[in-house]
Amino acid sequence: MSFWHKTLDKRPKRGMWFLLFGIGVVCLVIGIYEGQLEDVYRKAVMICLECIGIG
Amino acid sequence: MKDKFGLQRIRLSVQILYTILTNGYVYGYMQGKIYKGGLKYACVPGLNCYSCPGATFSCPLGALQSALNQRQIQVPFAVLGFFFLFGSIFGRFVCGWLCPFGLFQDLLHRIPLFQKRKQLPGHRMLKYGKYLVLAGLVLVGSSFLFDGFVKVPAFCKYLCPSGTLMGALPLLSVNEQLRSQVGGLFGWKLGLLLVLVGLSVKVYRPFCQYLCPLGAIYGWFNRFSLVQIHWEQEACISCGACQKACPVDLKPEQISVSTECMKCGKCMTACPVQCLHWRKIEKN
Numbered sequence: 001m002s003f004w005h006k007t008l009d010k011r012p013k014r015g016m017w018f019l020l021f022g023i024g025v026v027c028l029v030i031g032i033y034e035g036q037l038e039d040v041y042r043k044a045v046m047i048c049l050e051c052i053g054i055g
Numbered sequence: 056m057k058d059k060f061g062l063q064r065i066r067l068s069v070q071i072l073y074t075i076l077t078n079g080y081v082y083g084y085m086q087g088k089i090y091k092g093g094l095k096y097a098c099v100p101g102l103n104c105y106s107c108p109g110a111t112f113s114c115p116l117g118a119l120q121s122a123l124n125q126r127q128i129q130v131p132f133a134v135l136g137f138f139f140l141f142g143s144i145f146g147r148f149v150c151g152w153l154c155p156f157g158l159f160q161d162l163l164h165r166i167p168l169f170q171k172r173k174q175l176p177g178h179r180m181l182k183y184g185k186y187l188v189l190a191g192l193v194l195v196g197s198s199f200l201f202d203g204f205v206k207v208p209a210f211c212k213y214l215c216p217s218g219t220l221m222g223a224l225p226l227l228s229v230n231e232q233l234r235s236q237v238g239g240l241f242g243w244k245l246g247l248l249l250v251l252v253g254l255s256v257k258v259y260r261p262f263c264q265y266l267c268p269l270g271a272i273y274g275w276f277n278r279f280s281l282v283q284i285h286w287e288q289e290a291c292i293s294c295g296a297c298q299k300a301c302p303v304d305l306k307p308e309q310i311s312v313s314t315e316c317m318k319c320g321k322c323m324t325a326c327p328v329q330c331l332h333w334r335k336i337e338k339n
Contacts, residue, residue: 016279017143024139031133036122037096040133043121044095044105044113047233050212051106051117052223053241054233 062320066151070158076111077101078155078221083108087229098134100141101154102269104215106222108229115141116193116215116269120208123197138272146280147273150263151317156217157263163255172258173304181265182315188214189268212240216248216262259302263317274314284311284318285334292328300325307331 031037077099080090089108098115105113115137122131141149150157164171175181188210196209211218223241227234254261263270286307297307300321305313310322310331323331 017281020139020143020276020279021281024136024141024143026136027132027139028136031131031136034132036131036133039121039125040098040113040118041093041096043118044110045089045091047089047226048104048106048117048208048211048218048222049236050208051104051215051218052226052233053212053219053244054223054236054238 062324066320067158067161069152070155070161073101073153074155074158077103078107078109078111080109080111083110084225085229087226087233098137099153100137100145100149100273102156102215102217102267104211104218104222106218106226108222108225110221117208117211120193120197120211123194124206124208126206128198142273142276143279144281145273146277146282146318147270147314147316148280148282148318149273150267150270151319154263154269155221157260157317159220160251160255160260160262163252164259166256169257173302174264175258175261178264184265185267185271185274188266189271193268210268213243214247214266216244216251219244219248260317264303264315270317271314277314277316277318278312282318283334284316284320284323284331286310287330287332290328290330292330294327296325296327297322297331 082088083090087108089106090111092111094111095105095113097112098118099112100115102116103110103112103114105117115134118137119131119134122129122134145153192210192214196213197206200207200209219241223244227237251262258264288308291307297310298304301310302319302321303315303317305316305322307322307330310316311318320333323329323333
């Protein structure tokens, strides 16, 4: 059996998806609670001179 | 190759619509200013320079680097949350369907010049470049590289061609004050963009395949994501049509689970016996 056939047999099931999605939700909630979205916003509403090759 | 289901037309429409939705702030383009509304609290899945005058949302990579640029070390929970949510739902479907810079490269690759290539020579090694960029520029660079006393978003500053295309060029074209500050760094970034533009005409999405750290992140999620292309091995007649159609040259057993698969769906269009189709991740 080739490597990829073995890999296919180990194709992840829905449980792993729930775990990763759950981690995403938990991280986002913690981030919101810690005010990190404010940081995202503060950076995003100023022209980032580095990003446009000036800074 | 005939697009029996119009899937590639649908994909192009989605890419264009998504780009307009996330970069459609027309007033910004006219005035050389950027959008400052509440939508910028949220990151979108694809590369989306928030210094683009049209950008209505934030860039996840820019936000990650901004968090790493903070003086005190902190876990960037919010940005990780966005990555896990987008990654677990879409994987690299984001690259194939939702990234404006991916659309730009797709369009360049349609220009009928040169003999087309799927990959660069040395692809086996070069494909790891995106992991180097992720580790070196995004994670280490943004955490430890200083300009004076301030940390720099190293990927945005030294590499990101999306920032040059979507942010720098529109802003500099209408903002004279910014134009007067242009220096060598802009020359480097513009040169890099031009090289990628030229390369994209010949090679399929060189930035996505070899340099994009977002692709490196979402590639890891590919085999776990909700959106999957399922290969029915029993129905497959091993004709090789899918691999021939695949822009990154994947075998049918690699489709959807490989970190390189962008889930563009060209394999499904090419399959004569329809043994490749969309499917949600399997039940336990």
